Amino acid sequence: METMKSMLAISLALMATCTAAVAVQVEPVGLEQVPDAPFEADEATVYHQDFEANFDGASGEFSTGEGQWGQGLHMHMPDGRYDVDASGLDLGATGTVEWWVRPRPVIQAWRDQAWRYFMHARPAEEGGFQLDLWRHPRSELRLSATMGMEPFQPMDYPDERVEINTRGLDLEEWHHMLVSWDLTGDTQRVWLLLNGEGHEMTVPAGTFTPGSFASIEFGNRPSGWATPYIPMDGGIDEVRIQNVSVAERLAQ
Numbered sequence: 001m002e003t004m005k006s007m008l009a010i011s012l013a014l015m016a017t018c019t020a021a022v023a024v025q026v027e028p029v030g031l032e033q034v035p036d037a038p039f040e041a042d043e044a045t046v047y048h049q050d051f052e053a054n055f056d057g058a059s060g061e062f063s064t065g066e067g068q069w070g071q072g073l074h075m076h077m078p079d080g081r082y083d084v085d086a087s088g089l090d091l092g093a094t095g096t097v098e099w100w101v102r103p104r105p106v107i108q109a110w111r112d113q114a115w116r117y118f119m120h121a122r123p124a125e126e127g128g129f130q131l132d133l134w135r136h137p138r139s140e141l142r143l144s145a146t147m148g149m150e151p152f153q154p155m156d157y158p159d160e161r162v163e164i165n166t167r168g169l170d171l172e173e174w175h176h177m178l179v180s181w182d183l184t185g186d187t188q189r190v191w192l193l194l195n196g197e198g199h200e201m202t203v204p205a206g207t208f209t210p211g212s213f214a215s216i217e218f219g220n221r222p223s224g225w226a227t228p229y230i231p232m233d234g235g236i237d238e239v240r241i242q243n244v245s246v247a248e249r250l251a252q
């Protein structure tokens, strides 16, 4: 009887795994236009930082220096980071975070062997919807969407992820990053675009429970993780957060 029970449990687990794998669909998409000027605040913009004047949120080792436009924030080894307090932002079931990045060219971050963290959208409630964007030689640039995620998960976890190969990127240039989500409707959608090209991931409604965010964090390990530092080591500029998804800006 115990054997049958455990066989049944294994079968159910396998079925659940297969269902999840089929449920996640990833399609290539592109922006109609990559931004070619500093962002203009529009009615959907809930946060904008160009690093041209005094700003809050940077901590650890950091300095200001050349940006994509004017001045940018340079986050240094080992603990430089930039955190946006998202608790007061009108950000929930839909949103877009975009910014420009330039890891220090000498570290060859787009093709090296290190684990580097680019962004973490930290949920207001523990176990809430969160987004993680990082690069690792085995995963390339990866955006994952989870309901809470512990560090040091297996490399093939979770199924709800989008990856972009970064090996061809120019080490000297600034690059446009965009992460977006829309958890409303019959399918929930999450996007990752790098220099205007990337992927749309769709999952069935109910896969993720929309919630608000405590912080949007850039350039190092997520706050609260007891891991060693995971520095991006380089510059960011023109951080913009909107409370709408990128859907209407995609090329048809």
Ligand SMILES: [Ca+2]
Pocket (backbone or CB within 6 Å): 050, 051, 052, 067, 068, 069, 070, 071, 072, 237, 238
């Ligand atoms: Ca700037």
